[in-house]
Amino acid sequence: MQKKIVTISREFGSGGKTIGKTVAEKLGYKFYDAEVMDKVVKESGLSREIVERYDEYATYKNSLLYTIAITAGSNGYNGMSFASQVQIAQANVIKEIAEEGNCVIIGRGADYILRDREDCLHVFIRADMDFRANRVVSIYGETDKKIEDRIKDKDAKRRVYYRSFTMREWGDIANYDLMLNSAQIGIDKCADIICDVVRSAKSKEK
């Protein structure tokens, strides 16, 4: 049975988003990265500012705001922190997207949210540090901060975000069906392999 949903978790700078886009194009699937947040804004009644603040790079765990941002709004989330509201709205959006099928979803704990669906392929993209450093500088340019620190900081935020609502460890091998080191395998080849697996994957081989 061809997998209808591909979730891609990825280390920062590994090319996971690029790989996901290529996979979506090749399979004729829809691609969701920031697009998830557009839907969250539309469906939750939360402002774009709030949704973006609590998206994947949320630093709320270190933020006073997290402690005090309990709302008494009129959107059905009374008494919840904004962080929880965004997470719940995001999980609902990801479940809706999955229900439509034929999609690639980047990050945001989608592997966890959709863990009970058998039509998903859960992918993790990692890469060696020097490969990631070169890519990040060529795409985003240099800043005052050391490149390795920028990368570790982004990964740490993804890890905290993931752990905060899944109670699982980001990058734990048990959560994925396929892990690829893009530095060794190559960005294009990673996309080819994922497409190949999607097309041929069995629902449950006994």
Place this chain on the structure above:
Amino acid sequence: MQKKIVTISREFGSGGKTIGKTVAEKLGYKFYDAEVMDKVVKESGLSREIVERYDEYATYKNSLLYTIAITAGSNGYNGMSFASQVQIAQANVIKEIAEEGNCVIIGRGADYILRDREDCLHVFIRADMDFRANRVVSIYGETDKKIEDRIKDKDAKRRVYYRSFTMREWGDIANYDLMLNSAQIGIDKCADIICDVVRSAKSKEK
């Protein structure tokens, strides 16, 4: 640059050995699993009994023997425990095998021993528990012990063995270039993907 060495770490029952054999056949590579131990016996001067006792499923961490088995032999390992002697001899054999190239090596921390070689592809095979349980029963039959416990026990031994001389965590995503869930992808397809990656892998993509 085609990878000359494939190391395969694997969860018990995941089909990692079968996949490795198929990969070796398809690529025309030599296959090393228990064959590593034959070479260790031949080259170390240690007895087969000792070598097998301290192979991958060694239980020496819980064994009094581990504490007292310090030898004063004449094979250049004076004063070392048998466990250490076997590990060192095994690492030397694995390095020799790698030097010859064109090989598939199963388990025994080969990914760690060969971590600095750029011509290696490090693979981890995992699988869902029900898939592994069915395979183990069909291959090895039933015993008095619950099948899940047998599987967990074997994995635990591999984990302890790996940690004991690598100081790394078995199954940590950072140690591998490719991880495949054989239950979702299928045994044959896993072998195909590994061959494909070996043939096309880049030494270091920038």
